[in-house]
Amino acid sequence: MTVAQDRFTGEVRMVAWMNQAALAATRESGFATFFSRSRGKLWQKGETSGHRLRVHAITADCDGDTLLLSVEPEGPSCHTGRPSCFFEAADGGAHDPSPVLLALEGVIAARASSSAEKSYTRSLLDGGAPKIGAKLREEAGELAEAIAAESAERVAAESADVLFHLLVALESRKVPLREVLRELALRAGTSGHAEKAARGRGGAGPQQV
Numbered sequence: 001m002t003v004a005q006d007r008f009t010g011e012v013r014m015v016a017w018m019n020q021a022a023l024a025a026t027r028e029s030g031f032a033t034f035f036s037r038s039r040g041k042l043w044q045k046g047e048t049s050g051h052r053l054r055v056h057a058i059t060a061d062c063d064g065d066t067l068l069l070s071v072e073p074e075g076p077s078c079h080t081g082r083p084s085c086f087f088e089a090a091d092g093g094a095h096d097p098s099p100v101l102l103a104l105e106g107v108i109a110a111r112a113s114s115s116a117e118k119s120y121t122r123s124l125l126d127g128g129a130p131k132i133g134a135k136l137r138e139e140a141g142e143l144a145e146a147i148a149a150e151s152a153e154r155v156a157a158e159s160a161d162v163l164f165h166l167l168v169a170l171e172s173r174k175v176p177l178r179e180v181l182r183e184l185a186l187r188a189g190t191s192g193h194a195e196k197a198a199r200g201r202g203g204a205g206p207q208q209v
């Protein structure tokens with residue numbers, strides 16, 4: 001079995017079969033290629049839809065029978081048009097299986113587009129950049145105070161407030177969380193020299209981690 005996971009959001013996108021030839025084709029092309037047991041042939045994910053999975057890393061599990069592909073998806077991964085094949089609750093519940101930040105981004109987007117619902121999120125979005133900006137500054141100030149003089153629990157709670165309001169701010173500008181995570185990942189791959197060069201060009205340059 002092969003599990004494809006979004007490198008930036010942590011979302012599990014799909015599961016499919018690979019054999020040795022599929023693995024070799026994946027390595028050679030840089031795009032996820034699977035083996036169809038029903039058709040008895042290799043297929044590159046997205047060969048008809050264009051929604052390929054660019055492969056960043058391939059990891060085997062402890063007993064070597066399952067592969068994890070860390071991928072950058074070029075579109076929805078499910079044939080239904082959804083980002084992930086995993087959207088149907090199998091236990092009768094209605095829990096979003098997405099990683100927490102991604103699920104919260106979805107909740108905030110739903111509140112933004114709902115006309116019926118009056119919510120805190122909606123009131124922030126209705127207030128626009130001035131209200132969201134003021135709230136972000138306020139929450140960042142509270143986090144700074146917690147870091148200086150309060151308990152670890154308070155630091156965690158204030159950090160959660162900052163992240164929540166950050167997600168609302170991103171929704172207000174329609175910037176996907178994924179783009180933020182992608183930016184962080186790109187910085188992590190930047191060498192010190194490249195970072196210095198970027199600063200030399202006048203920008204603040206990416207923060208090194």
Ligand SMILES: [Zn+2]
Pocket residue numbers: 014077078079080084085
């Ligand atoms: Zn699917």
